[in-house]
Amino acid sequence: MIAVVYGSSTNNTKDAAxxxxxxxxxxxxxxxxxxxxxxxxxxxxxxxxxxxxIIGCPTWNIGELQDDWYDAFPQLDxxxxxxxxxxxxxxxxxxxYPDTFQDALGIIGRKVRERGxxxxxxxxxxxxxxxxxxxxxxxxxxxxxxxxxxxxxxxxPRIHTWIDQLLKELIPHAExxxxxxxxxx
Numbered sequence: 443m444i445a446v447v448y449g450s451s452t453n454n455t456k457d458a459a460x461x462x463x464x465x466x467x468x469x470x471x472x473x474x475x476x477x478x479x480x481x482x483x484x485x486x487x488x489x490x491x492x493x494x495x496i497i498g499c500p501t502w503n504i505g506e507l508q509d510d511w512y513d514a515f516p517q518l519d520x521x522x523x524x525x526x527x528x529x530x531x532x533x534x535x536x537x538x539y540p541d542t543f544q545d546a547l548g549i550i551g552r553k554v555r556e557r558g559x560x561x562x563x564x565x566x567x568x569x570x571x572x573x574x575x576x577x578x579x580x581x582x583x584x585x586x587x588x589x590x591x592x593x594x595x596x597x598x599p600r601i602h603t604w605i606d607q608l609l610k611e612l613i614p615h616a617e618x619x620x621x622x623x624x625x626x627x
Contacts, residue, residue: 486521532577537571542574544572563607
């Protein structure tokens, strides 16, 4: 039911994705699969079997997607994501790249929303030091913003707080799905 799909070149995003999957497994009875997008970059259709996608993509260089997500990104145009719930997380360097910090969140977030997905898990920008980001909309990040370079000690606490937030945001979606399923049955 939940796919934690990540792209990782330095293992930071992989480690965060692993912690997210483990935390979800501990806090819910929903099945959670951990998937490296590199294994799907030529065909993302297997992800359509999941109701919830948690996408992890760091921002590389000057506002670019991580290589595996860069390769997979065009495949999103082939998918109808109506009914899919998406949460995003990513790493960035707010001091080294303050004008493109977390751009990947916005690049992927806008694309999945354009394809029909519902985005949950927006994260406050308070406490971060950056100038501009494509990953910010209406004063919040599209998802969980992590910074291994400058705030690695905050990674695990932020993940745990964010997972609790996601679970609260999922309750209304699950109730709607259950009631529409009951009405249809």
